[in-house]
Amino acid sequence: MLLTWIAEVAQEPMLLDPSDHQAELDTNTWWLGTGDEERRSLTVSEVVTALEGVAAALRIRIRALGFTGAATFYVWHDEQAGQLRCCVGSVTAQELPFRSNHVPTRELEPIVAGFLDGDGPGLPPLRVWVASVGGVVS
Secondary structure (H helix, E strand, O other): OHHHHHHHHOOOOOOOOOOOHHHHHHHHEEEEOOOHHHHHHOOHHHHHHHHHHHHHHHHHHHHHOOOOOEOEEEEEEEOOOOEEEEEEEOOOHHHOOOOOOEEEEOOOHHHHHHHHHOOOOOOOOEEEEEEEOOOEOO
């Protein structure tokens, strides 16, 4: 089910409004979780491929809308909730709306591995995978 839910993210309602980032967060943030059994049956590669597919679909969708500003699809592992979370917003990778210390990264695999392995919280900054999906490369 997780891979299906990930694929569905690309078709969910989406709002890009650079003047209202809170509305973007409210509309464009998705929480993805699964039970231990399914988590053990999935591979990092499968989940990464699914998320990269969402980024590609969002890139096409955003271009079709004629949106030419910065837009970023980003994924993180919420360790406390035991979920993968993802969002798209009209921000660059350096402008992500996290209140905690975080590090944008192009490496999605460690984030997914942490989710699938159920890693506990640690001291390093939150790793957030980013993919530019708008007209401005971040």
